Amino acid sequence: MNQVPSLLRVFAYLSLLTVGGGMAAFPELQTLAVNVHHWLTAQQLVQLYSVEQMAPGPKMMMIVSIGQWAAGFAGAAAVLVAFLLPTSVLAFFIGRLWTRLERWPWRASIQRGLAPVSIGLLSAGFLTVARVALTGVVTVIITVVVSAILLRSRANPALVVLGGALVGLVALR
Amino acid sequence: MSDLAETDRGPSPRAVTVGQIFGAFLLIGATSFGGSVVAYLEASLVGKRRWVGDETFVELLSISQTLPGLNATNLAILVGDRLRGTPGAIAALCGICLPGALLMYVVGMTFHAFGDRPLVTAMLRGVAAAAVGLILVTTLQMGRKSLHGLVDLVFVALAVIGVSTLHLSVLTVLLGVGALAIFWHRPRRERQGSSQ
Numbered sequence: 001m002n003q004v005p006s007l008l009r010v011f012a013y014l015s016l017l018t019v020g021g022g023m024a025a026f027p028e029l030q031t032l033a034v035n036v037h038h039w040l041t042a043q044q045l046v047q048l049y050s051v052e053q054m055a056p057g058p059k060m061m062m063i064v065s066i067g068q069w070a071a072g073f074a075g076a077a078a079v080l081v082a083f084l085l086p087t088s089v090l091a092f093f094i095g096r097l098w099t100r101l102e103r104w105p106w107r108a109s110i111q112r113g114l115a116p117v118s119i120g121l122l123s124a125g126f127l128t129v130a131r132v133a134l135t136g137v138v139t140v141i142i143t144v145v146v147s148a149i150l151l152r153s154r155a156n157p158a159l160v161v162l163g164g165a166l167v168g169l170v171a172l173r
Numbered sequence: 174m175s176d177l178a179e180t181d182r183g184p185s186p187r188a189v190t191v192g193q194i195f196g197a198f199l200l201i202g203a204t205s206f207g208g209s210v211v212a213y214l215e216a217s218l219v220g221k222r223r224w225v226g227d228e229t230f231v232e233l234l235s236i237s238q239t240l241p242g243l244n245a246t247n248l249a250i251l252v253g254d255r256l257r258g259t260p261g262a263i264a265a266l267c268g269i270c271l272p273g274a275l276l277m278y279v280v281g282m283t284f285h286a287f288g289d290r291p292l293v294t295a296m297l298r299g300v301a302a303a304a305v306g307l308i309l310v311t312t313l314q315m316g317r318k319s320l321h322g323l324v325d326l327v328f329v330a331l332a333v334i335g336v337s338t339l340h341l342s343v344l345t346v347l348l349g350v351g352a353l354a355i356f357w358h359r360p361r362r363e364r365q366g367s368s369q
Contacts, residue, residue, distance in 0.1 A: 015241065016241045016344075017241065017347060018243060019241045019347060019351075020238060021243065021315075022243050023308060023312075024343065024347075025343060027336050027343055031342075043301075044284075046301050046304075047284075047297040047298075047301050048277075048280075048281070050301040050303070051284070051300055052273075052280075053207075053300075053303075053304050053307055055206075055276050056203055056204055056205045056206050056210075056272060056273060056276075057210065057245075057270065057272050057274070058202075058244075058246050058269060058270060058273060060243055061274045061276070062280075062281070064274045064277045064281060065277050065282075065284065065285075068278055068285075069285055076278055076281075084242075084246060084266065084270065087240065087243075087246070088242065088247075088262075088266055090241065091236070091237070091240050091246075091247040091250045092250050092251075092259075094240055095236060095250065095251040095255075096254070098236055106360060108358075109355050109360055110239065111239050112355075112358040113351065113355030113357065114239055114355065115238075115239075115320070115325070116326070116329050117346075117347065117354050118238070119315060119319065119320060119325075119329050119332075120328060120330070120331065120332020120336075120346075121332055121336065121346065121347065122308075122315065124333050124336035124337045124343075125308070126305070126308045126312055128337070129301075129305055130308075130309075133305045134305060135298070139298065139299075139301075140302075142302035142303055142306070143302050143303070143306040143309070144306070146302075146305075146307060146310075147306040147309050147310050150307060150310040151310055151313075156206065156207035156208065157207040157208050158206045158207030159207065160207075160306075161207075161300055161303040161304055161307060162300075163303065164299040164300050164301075164304070165296040165297075165299050165300045165303075166299070167303075168296045168297070168298050168299015168300065168302070169292065169299065172295040172298045172299055173291060173292070173295045
């Protein structure tokens with residue numbers, strides 16, 4: 001069955017949920033890509049997202065992999081366009097209006113109000129990833145150590161995540 | 174804010190070509206290993222190239238964070254538009270996304286072919302556990318910057334409960350809790366005192 005129309009619909013919808021960052025849409029991404037359309041498993045989704053933490057560029061480009069698995073090159077291209085176009089057009093026009101909106105009192109209210117909601121959505125995304133990724137004592141230890149390193153030093157996150165791969169290789173076989 | 178108003182219309186003081194915009198964003202898209210892409214954008218656009226001022230960057234970042242869309246791609250659109258209008262915005266967006274998208278295309282195919290080998294699975298499980306730590310720290314740091322007071326924590330909690338416990342759709346929570354939070358911070362008359 002041709003998956004391209006579903007890919008377009010799902011990723012255009014998901015893009016509109018990414019207020020504050022890609023992670024905000026993650027719970028919905030899991031529901032739609034894993035449970036509804038069966039493009040991949042929850043483990044694969046979390047692992048793809050995690051692998052991307054070692055790659056350069058905006059995070060969430062891993063959706064390209066989902067499109068590729070579901071429908072080859074056409075799927076990858078469809079996903080990318082669907083995910084980027086709606087929010088980019090919105091940003092483009094709101095960006096031009098922004099200065100004019102300065103006197104509109106609700107502008108500050110919207111910014112002020114959406115800030116905590118986006119943090120809440122990012123936290124929910126974190127919980128979704130954690131539920132899948134934390135499968136035992138070793139994984140929890142890796143998470144705690146990585147958090148401590150990132151909070152206490154200026155280590156490059158990509159390298160710290162790479163370190164997780166090495167620990168996994170030794171301790172999670 | 175005055176900085177933004179000055180650069181709002183027309184090309185920036187130094188004319189930047191569409192090719193230069195594409196090149197600069199492509200470079201950031203290809204080299205921003207680890208940490209937030211926004212920091213790399215700031216270092217390049219504000220620091221190295223001086224294409225946008227500090228204040229403008231902060232203002233554009235705050236628009237990017239409020240709107241749906243990835244912060245890095247929204248910023249690319251806004252900066253590209255200010256430098257060279259519509260073609261500038263398109264060049265910036267393509268530049269910043271292309272390297273990561275191509276890389277993840279190849280990674281995805283490799284993952285599909287080898288992802289179920291035991292050694293690879295072991296590594297991926299380690300990577301995923303490490304990524305949980307990274308997401309946690311990123312979220313904590315964002316929260317520390319943008320949350321003010323107890324009421325914000327209530328909105329955070331409502332959003333988390335809505336999505337993670339009640340399993341409501343993210344859209345429902347975004348619209349519901351979002352409307353509530355915006356209404357809470359609604360514009361007040363001067364005599365009632367500012368809500369800030």
